[in-house]
Amino acid sequence: ASELRGVRRRAGDVSGNNGGRRLAVARHLHAHLGQPRLTDPGRAVTMYTQFGEIRVQLLEKLAPRITSMVWELAAHRNCTTSHSCAFYRNEARPLSGEGPPYALLQGRMYDLPQDPPFEGNIEVRRGHVCFIPGGKDFFIALGDHPEWGNSHPVWGLVDDWQTPDIIVSQQYTNWSHNGGTVLRILKIEVPWTLAVEGDRTFGPLRSAVAPLRAAVAARPARAARCAVRATAQAVETADVKSLNSQFGKADAVEVKEGRGGLPTVFLKSDNGATAEITLFGGCVTSWKTAAGQEVLYIRPDAVFDKSKPISGGMPHCFPQFGPGNIQLHGFARNCDWELAGASDGPTVTLVLTDNEYTWGMWPNSFKAEYTVSLVGDALTTRLVVTNTGDAPFAFNASLHSYFGVADVETATVRGLQGLEYLDRVADAAHPSVHKELRELATFRGPVDAVYRGAPAKVVLDNGAGDVGMASDNWPDVVLWTPWTAMEACYKEFVCVENAQYAPVTLEAGAAWTSATSFIFSSDPLIDFCNGNPDQPECLVYDD
Ligand SMILES: O=P(O)(O)OC[C@H]1O[C@@H](O)[C@H](O)[C@@H](O)[C@@H]1O
Numbered sequence: 067a068s069e070l071r072g073v074r075r076r077a078g079d080v081s082g083n084n085g086g087r088r089l090a091v092a093r094h095l096h097a098h099l100g101q102p103r104l105t106d107p108g109r110a111v112t113m114y115t116q117f118g119e120i121r122v123q124l125l126e127k128l129a130p131r132i133t134s135m136v137w138e139l140a141a142h143r144n145c146t147t148s149h150s151c152a153f154y155r156n157e158a159r160p161l162s163g164e165g166p167p168y169a170l171l172q173g174r175m176y177d178l179p180q181d182p183p184f185e186g187n188i189e190v191r192r193g194h195v196c197f198i199p200g201g202k203d204f205f206i207a208l209g210d211h212p213e214w215g216n217s218h219p220v221w222g223l224v225d226d227w228q229t230p231d232i233i234v235s236q237q238y239t240n241w242s243h244n245g246g247t248v249l250r251i252l253k254i255e256v257p258w259t260l261a262v263e264g265d266r267t268f269g270p271l272r273s274a275v276a277p278l279r280a281a282v283a284a285r286p287a288r289a290a291r292c293a294v295r296a297t298a299q300a301v302e303t304a305d306v307k308s309l310n311s312q313f314g315k316a317d318a319v320e321v322k323e324g325r326g327g328l329p330t331v332f333l334k335s336d337n338g339a340t341a342e343i344t345l346f347g348g349c350v351t352s353w354k355t356a357a358g359q360e361v362l363y364i365r366p367d368a369v370f371d372k373s374k375p376i377s378g379g380m381p382h383c384f385p386q387f388g389p390g391n392i393q394l395h396g397f398a399r400n401c402d403w404e405l406a407g408a409s410d411g412p413t414v415t416l417v418l419t420d421n422e423y424t425w426g427m428w429p430n431s432f433k434a435e436y437t438v439s440l441v442g443d444a445l446t447t448r449l450v451v452t453n454t455g456d457a458p459f460a461f462n463a464s465l466h467s468y469f470g471v472a473d474v475e476t477a478t479v480r481g482l483q484g485l486e487y488l489d490r491v492a493d494a495a496h497p498s499v500h501k502e503l504r505e506l507a508t509f510r511g512p513v514d515a516v517y518r519g520a521p522a523k524v525v526l527d528n529g530a531g532d533v534g535m536a537s538d539n540w541p542d543v544v545l546w547t548p549w550t551a552m553e554a555c556y557k558e559f560v561c562v563e564n565a566q567y568a569p570v571t572l573e574a575g576a577a578w579t580s581a582t583s584f585i586f587s588s589d590p591l592i593d594f595c596n597g598n599p600d601q602p603e604c605l606v607y608d609d
Contacts, residue, residue, distance in 0.1 A: 109133075110263040111140040111222075115153075115256050116369045118229035120206070121263065122195050122222040129186030129221035132197065135178055136221065137262065144177035144393050145260040151175055152257040156234045157250050159209045167250055169209035171230050173258075175202050177394065187216040195222030206230055239553075254367050254554045259374055309405055318412035321405065325351065326370025331405065333412040335440035344379075346372055348403035348416045348436050351379035353584070355443045361533055361586045363470040363559035365552070375399035378468045378559075380447070382436070385428055385461035387544075387567060389495050392427040395466065398434060406435070413439040419454070431455030441583075448581040453572040461572070464544055464565035465582060472529025474547055474557045478506035481524035482517050482543065488567075490514040509560050512549035516567050518542050523595065526562050531588035533562075536595040539580040540564035 113120040124133040145151035155172035157165065169192075182197045190196055190211040196218040197204045206224050224230065238250040306329045310321040317334060324330025324342055330351070333341040338356040343349065353361050364378030375381055376399070384398035393400075401423070403416035418434040435450040453459060471477040483505045488497035491514045502517065506527075520543040526533040544563035549556050564582045572578055585594060 109137060111136060112261055112263055113258040114261065114373055115229060115233065115258045116367075116371070116373055117232040117256065120224060120229045120258070121226060122224055125186065125221055125223060128188065129219055131185060132182045132219055132221040135180075135182055136175075136260075139175070139178055140260045140262045142392070145175070145258065150177045150394065151260065152255040153233055154252055154255045155205075155249055156236060156238055156252050157208070158234050164213050166248055169211070170205040170207055171233055172198075172203060172205040173256075175204055177389075178202050182219060182221075184219050186220045187218065188220050189216055190214050190218055190220060193224050194220045195224060196220045208234065251553065255552065257367060257374060257377075313405055313408040313414070315408060315410040315412065318410040319408045319414060324370070328370050328372075329405075331408070331414045331416075333414060333438070333440050335412060335442055337442050339440050339443045339445075341438065341440055341445055343414060343416070343438055344370070344376065345403050345405060345416065346370075347376050347381055347399040347401065348418060348434075349376045349379045349381050349399065350438060350445070350447070351376060353445045355586050357588075359530065359586060359588075361445075361469060361528075361584070363468040365468070365559070366555050367552075372400075380465055380467045382434075382449070383462075383464040383466050383563075383565075384434060384449075384451070385430075385432070385459075385463065387462045387464050387565060396463075397424055397427060399466075403434075403436065411439050411441070413437060430457075430459040432459070432461075444583050444585045446581065446583040448579065450577055450579045451572065452577040453574050456574045458571050458573045460569040462566050462569045463580075464542075464563045464567075465540070466544075466561060466563050467584075468559050468561050469526055469528055469533055470558060471526075471560055474509045474549075474560060476527075476529055477560050478508055478527045479524055479543075479545060479560075479562055480506050480527070481521050482507050482545075485517045485520060487518065488516040490516065507545060509545070509547045509549075512551070513545050513547045513560075515545045516542055516565065517545070518567065524562065525591050526560070527590075528560075531586055532591040534585045534587070534591040534594045535562065535564065535582055536585075537564045537580070537582040539578075540566060540582060542567040 108124060108126055110121055110123045113122065124137060126133045139145060151174065153171055153173035155170070157167035157170050157172070159169045160167055181201055184199055190207050192207055192209050194207045195204060196207065199218065208230065233256050236256065237253040239253055241249045241251045243249055306321050306323055309329065314320050320332045321329065322332065324332075324344060329345045331343045331345070333343070340352065340354045341350055342352040344351055350362065351364060355361065362379050364376070368377040370376065375395070381395070381399040383395040386392055386396040388394040388396070398418055401418055403418045405414070406417040407415040415435060415437045417436075420431050431454045433452045433454050435452070437448045439446045447465065449463070449465070451461065451463070482502050485502050487500055487502055489500055490497040491512045492498070494514065497516070519541055522538065523534065523536050524543055525535070542565040544561065544565045546561040546563070547556060564580070566580065570578055583595060585591070
């Protein structure tokens, strides 16, 4: 969490709100912008949180460069990762004086390509949205702040308090900043996605791809199945009963509503191991061994209402690992996958194909086919990406697996020694290159590392045992922990991801396949899956 920088404190702030105050803000803006706000509404963006929406009117005349950066971010549908765009500090309005609490809702907007410039430096009033100079942290002022003078770039205006008020009422912990200031830090961060106003499914095609509209229109109609909903309202569900009668297999495969009412496939193997896969995101959200050991991890800020990708389990990153031209980790984890097949293996196959939503970001025809099986205790996954169009395209991908650990600081990963890795902690777009010298990679601080040319087998010691991963044609492994950026939960999980980091070019009609088998053992996995077909954890596929 970063401290509100450049704060100059003066006495005399009053932070109460009433109609008079709003009028004063409106007049104040009128004076600065030279026109009545309501008759010139201008452009607005919407932040979608699990508690509802926050509409931010862009003050374009006051801060033209900042507002255009924010608009671009919204139009390109970034901010889909809870880590990069989230509120992390909630300070209510003080009963009197300047605080504490400091009358603001603070967050980060780290998907901005660069730090915003310093402009729009008027006195901060209730409703103003301001950046903290020198970075991408920002706040919504919940009260007037004359004590700060003109030290913050003001670029937006919020005048509906319903959602901010809910976030301000969430639990916080006190955190003493070096300077002695006690900050209220949210126990669970509140992530948001950003869209231009009116774009309720992450919106119309962005202007950069406007020429694609014609191409989209010429294509056979195919429903956009990736309508990420804005709020925690009723979730659109497929007809799970009819899916179950079509695909259910006695005792082995059942389709029913899972968490949040999302259509979910439940697998049960002969020995009693289970797995859950949501059609939204094609995400394995649970894998339990026959002994009842849950191996995966769902973050406490995960929501199951399609307002954002499921934060946990095994989300897909496709067609982009990121950062890159489209939203971080691509759109596959935002989309409803189709249930295409099941057998009493138990096995299920989900399919995602291009549609208007995906064309809005990525102008390619594709089919992604994802098969998940339970073989005894082992969970096996296979992803086949086919170019169904008539031109080549490039993509990269990962299986962004979240694993529960007894303690992040004692979790280790073996199998990576001697590899070159890209350290992305400081700057994911410009990583530094290092060599892994350790036999056991650890998580003792923020880790965001891509190991290139990783071996087929790596093992995570999660504190309760070993999670073995045997992969085929996933050339890279990503290790990630957000560390204290996710204060509420970072001790409980690590991500060990099978990845294809370098872009793969697929010619028209060509296909790319990758697979991983996961096995959990409470005893150390000395060796596993040595090509012995009798070992259940070995990759087993019948094509
Ligand atoms: O989108 P999520 O699930 O919060 O994960 C984000 C993280 O995912 C990891 O795969 C990346 O290496 C990190 O750079 C990124 O921050």
